[in-house]
Amino acid sequence: MIIVEHLGFFKHNLNGMERIDFIMPEQLKKTFFATLYLKNDINCFAEGNQEIVWNKMSHNYNNEKLVAPNQVHGTKIIKSEEKNSLPIRINADGIYIDEKTGCYSSLRFADCAPVVIAGTFPKPWMFFLHSGFWGTVKNISSCAIDYLLIQHKDFKITNTSFAWIGTSICKNCYSRDINENKTSDAMKIFDINNIEIKERSVFFDIPGQIKNQLKKCGFRNNNIYFYDECTCCKSETYYSYRAGDKKCRLFLLGKCTTN
Numbered sequence: 496m497i498i499v500e501h502l503g504f505f506k507h508n509l510n511g512m513e514r515i516d517f518i519m520p521e522q523l524k525k526t527f528f529a530t531l532y533l534k535n536d537i538n539c540f541a542e543g544n545q546e547i548v549w550n551k552m553s554h555n556y557n558n559e560k561l562v563a564p565n566q567v568h569g570t571k572i573i574k575s576e577e578k579n580s581l582p583i584r585i586n587a588d589g590i591y592i593d594e595k596t597g598c599y600s601s602l603r604f605a606d607c608a609p610v611v612i613a614g615t616f617p618k619p620w621m622f623f624l625h626s627g628f629w630g631t632v633k634n635i636s637s638c639a640i641d642y643l644l645i646q647h648k649d650f651k652i653t654n655t656s657f658a659w660i661g662t663s664i665c666k667n668c669y670s671r672d673i674n675e676n677k678t679s680d681a682m683k684i685f686d687i688n689n690i691e692i693k694e695r696s697v698f699f700d701i702p703g704q705i706k707n708q709l710k711k712c713g714f715r716n717n718n719i720y721f722y723d724e725c726t727c728c729k730s731e732t733y734y735s736y737r738a739g740d741k742k743c744r745l746f747l748l749g750k751c752t753t754n
């Protein structure tokens with residue numbers, strides 16, 4: 496059943512679990528899949544523990560290994576491979592997935608933006624990135640591009656490079672105290688059009704800033720998809736830290752399907 500459609504995404508209900516699929520373009524359809532599981536009984540029960548989520552769900556995915564790093568609002572990226580899989584949990588906020596990786600990969604979210612980027616050149620690649628306020632200040636998206644440049648010296652963003660910014664907190668819901676040192680540091684980094692000052696609060700447009708960062712990396716505007724729905728405004732559908740979900744998390748899951 497189709498509930499709502501956003502370009503580049505498909506929100507639907509499968510076996511009683513609501514999810515948003517990140518629709519891969521023709522060139523990557525047979526190579527990668529990525530989906531975001533929304534509020535459901537398993538995610539509520541697991542209270543953000545990906546090991547519990549996977550214990551309950553892995554039978555739907557051939558009981559394969561899961562890479563689920565311990566997210567720390569940094570920029571470290573790890574490879575999706577068995578030595579990094581559960582029960583091991585390395586501190587990291589990005590996962591690199593390519594045709595050599597056989598594991599499933601996951602990250603968890605409650606207001607921070609799930610960013611997926613993928614491309615075909617010079618070989619198929621995909622990243623899962625946790626880009627909340629700090630991940631965006633530190634520009635984890637550009638760190639992913641740097642990671643690819645180390646893997647492939649001739650790497651460049653082409654017209655077959657794509658990016659998805661999943662559902663995250665909106666510019667009307669994310670504010671910080673203007674007198675905090677960290678707020679003024681972030682104001683120097685965010686583009687002026689992604690900041691709004693109202694009395695003692697500074698409102699930050701996190702997805703807007705991520706979009707600018709992706710464009711600066713070289714992604715074509717038409718290849719950047721944004722699920723324009725706020726986790727905090729719509730906390731009946733999504734987990735939102737700012738709306739009171741201190742533990743439960745949305746569950747991003749994906750894999751290279753040629754393995």
Ligand SMILES: [Zn+2]
Pocket residue numbers: 664665666667668725726727728729
């Ligand atoms: Zn909102």
